[in-house]
Amino acid sequence: MNIPIKKIGLVAKLQSPAATDALQTLIYHLQRRDLTFMLHQGSVDALPQLADLPIVDTVTLGKQSDLIIVIGGDGTLLHTARLLARYESRMVGINLGRLGFLADIKPTDMTNDLDAILDGHFIEEKRFLMRATAFRGKTILTRCNAVNDIVIHKWNTTHLFGFTTHINKCLLGNQRADGVLISTPTGSTAYCLSGGGPIVHPSLNALILMLLFPHTLSHAPIVLDNDSEIEVTLQLNQDIEAQLTCDGVASQTLLPGDRVTIKKHRQIYLVHPPNHDHYATLRDKLRWGYQST
Amino acid sequence: MNIPIKKIGLVAKLQSPAATDALQTLIYHLQRRDLTFMLHQGSVDALPQLADLPIVDTVTLGKQSDLIIVIGGDGTLLHTARLLARYESRMVGINLGRLGFLADIKPTDMTNDLDAILDGHFIEEKRFLMRATAFRGKTILTRCNAVNDIVIHKWNTTHLFGFTTHINKCLLGNQRADGVLISTPTGSTAYCLSGGGPIVHPSLNALILMLLFPHTLSHAPIVLDNDSEIEVTLQLNQDIEAQLTCDGVASQTLLPGDRVTIKKHRQIYLVHPPNHDHYATLRDKLRWGYQST
């Protein structure tokens, strides 16, 4: 996106004094520049002493912001990205805790890094979202978006369940497992990694499909083109309940015969300071320098 | 490729009576069609009773064939693909043993399947090769191509070694391991899978980078864009020897300070019969239907 940054949207984590402090520092600092600000209505409680700042709803935030500054951490940024999916917004994250994979600006570097970004010095990358649509017969049960991962997993039961997976209408297999996970490259360093999945570079147009505790002999994760449509159908004749989960949020209870399709859906533009180094983040977060012996 | 198939190149595994039989059956059957045939000079011994068939060198085979029929198995096809890399040939494989991932036509289906292909009914997919170039200072030690994988691994020693990996000139890390493997999607079901790597769909423009027995805590395989240039430099100050191996062929002994770059390089066009189903092959080869308990 080559849009010059004139209008700034602001989103902050709630019930976090550190977020309130950072938000106030940020507004104070940036007001010296010729910029318009707006605060998302969902973040109003994060700024108790109201600055002279318009409060806007999600639609306005998404439509009018040239850049959305998210103050919190990876979780806050994931939530905001899902909320604003349809506006394909440009976002940058201030991280109040340990640096994240997504929100990679420290509060102490915040004013410098944002000055650089507002001066046009930044790295921008696309991160695509997925959409899951759950069907019961021809009825749509729910639609939900995910930046990291979509999981269909056993729920309220200790038993694995049977499901059939198709990729672009071709049978992948009939499987029995605790569940199945579909991850974006962005999500490959999250839940997917805990389960033994590969780390996929964010620039790659790929999806990762992984079975959870499958009842089978060989079960390497599968990496697919992200133009693929994945369809998971719960087999009939089993007494189970499953759950559709998007980025860790339980979205829909599923019954035998239900069907979920998963496809690429929209994208956000993630902004990093000019010195951003993806591999340095990986080295730090995954402690590649450390040795066990 | 939309070139009509008029000229057929033939390559066959040596010292295999089954290959000889299949080659003779094939020539006899296809001679009834209005086609030109040529046999690669490296396969002459496979056809002791010479048919009236021109024997051609690699250059002619590569330049003139509209389709190369390879009789043998995945190994013969890999070898032929490396040999003809610069001609970006169209190839199809007859498999004399158990069906392969690449050579997927059974001898019993051979005449039917090839008739269909020659009638224009086929599925064609690109499979890219990689090229490794090894440097000692500014001198090029060797160049070699691989369809499956390039491995840099300890050699003649029981000790792991230290190396530094860059991706597109960015540091990935300083690592100590038994070696490092870079695989294409085609190779993801070969050596890469033995080491716990993911299965990557052949259509994906990706490379897989995996450490072999690394001396580190976390070491998930990494999946990269195949436009990436990977550079592996053997660290100085270690008394080791390493080996550069392309598709299982030892290509160059490496010493401390040596440097290997790995990049995408050319492609072949792999032809399948019209009923080809990639996932059916995976299910069969990996026995996804089988259950351990």
Added chain:
Amino acid sequence: MNIPIKKIGLVAKLQSPAATDALQTLIYHLQRRDLTFMLHQGSVDALPQLADLPIVDTVTLGKQSDLIIVIGGDGTLLHTARLLARYESRMVGINLGRLGFLADIKPTDMTNDLDAILDGHFIEEKRFLMRATAFRGKTILTRCNAVNDIVIHKWNTTHLFGFTTHINKCLLGNQRADGVLISTPTGSTAYCLSGGGPIVHPSLNALILMLLFPHTLSHAPIVLDNDSEIEVTLQLNQDIEAQLTCDGVASQTLLPGDRVTIKKHRQIYLVHPPNHDHYATLRDKLRWGYQST
């Protein structure tokens, strides 16, 4: 155990015509020997046309049987072993489906193999059970036994949870994961294997402890002496529910602060025909002969 086999207990899977058939064949065949039979009351429905056979309760079955013949599969045998844990019974399993790890006599070999066993020609091995005891403060919530595995896992939630694990009162670690699995060697080829665990020989006095999708960098399974007492305490200050599951049976909902201890508890004596070969079973079940490429 060197007790001669005079009294036979019988347990059969319900609602299985194959089990009924096998049970009738078995009774008919064995009645020619000088043996006493008794049928467990829970299996009465499996034998609709009552033979002249005493029907006994669990206590009598456990106390009086010199050998319990279980007709069904690994699941039926697991259930019977838990039911009779306190009697440390001697058991043999007839498998109506594909051969199991535990029940390893085929219906077609049943009469021959049982004749050999009754003639004193058999292999006997101990398989120990575990007992989980769940506490809320000083109150015991439940006790349950397992032959295969005990799992404490998230329940009704998509969030991982925090717990603290001690081994013999020594801190192993504070962990966040989807759960934790403790398996016997017997269970090492069941759920444990799906999660990437090792295969532990049944003769080894060992327990396996494995985290499920842990939020940590390194998480190899841990193999411990089976005299170890494992204690898992759910951390306070989290809004979660977890479930204690024994051999796949949900046994107790757990809340923050709850504590579960897991120890070795009793054993059964598993009888095999004289030609039993543990490694042959492994080769067959895990298809070690098969090759992916």
Added chain:
Amino acid sequence: MNIPIKKIGLVAKLQSPAATDALQTLIYHLQRRDLTFMLHQGSVDALPQLADLPIVDTVTLGKQSDLIIVIGGDGTLLHTARLLARYESRMVGINLGRLGFLADIKPTDMTNDLDAILDGHFIEEKRFLMRATAFRGKTILTRCNAVNDIVIHKWNTTHLFGFTTHINKCLLGNQRADGVLISTPTGSTAYCLSGGGPIVHPSLNALILMLLFPHTLSHAPIVLDNDSEIEVTLQLNQDIEAQLTCDGVASQTLLPGDRVTIKKHRQIYLVHPPNHDHYATLRDKLRWGYQST
């Protein structure tokens, strides 16, 4: 072992100024106690300014020492343990680098910890060694001992090789792989861990058998009783060379038809200071507290 400690053997890493310093500090400190000291002849170069200290050969060191203090790290301790295997010595390790799994006394704690140990306050654990014996026909090619692991692996070749494994004369399987590793519990946190193996508690009488890059579908590590005899036979009719490696030391080149047996062999008594905590070492070395996200 309840032998009171009167005679101290000393072993130090060569070409390490830190080892020399620690050795001198140690001798100076301990000379105030009523003890006899002796320095292994292999460590003479580590103490250039000779104290009034007898220099002894391996036999005397092994036979006469009540405790051997090894100054260096895990590597020096492994080497000393193999050297002295037949004397089943009692050893303690001073670690000059980052704390090891075996040598767990820091130089700064050295005098305090050794005072405590000499006063009888210590934890002692047995660690068993393995012995590999390689045969060509009926000829013994070599015998070698290992504290950590024995590996039979491809050598001077890029090709996997075929071998047959027996456990206590029972066939485990015919396998094709880059090699096979047999590890003690002590070695389970070394090479074995890099390859995805489990962590086995040192008190467990177990061996771990793991295939390296096997050409098979399922290949979980196997944990066996350490009374098992493992036999690996290189299959005939292959053009390969393999290497037998003990604790990382290349010991014997193997050819098709050669046979290696591996058995438990002797033990050492590893002494720790009284506050030793095995799980604390694991937590520290494996960084279990660290989280990737």
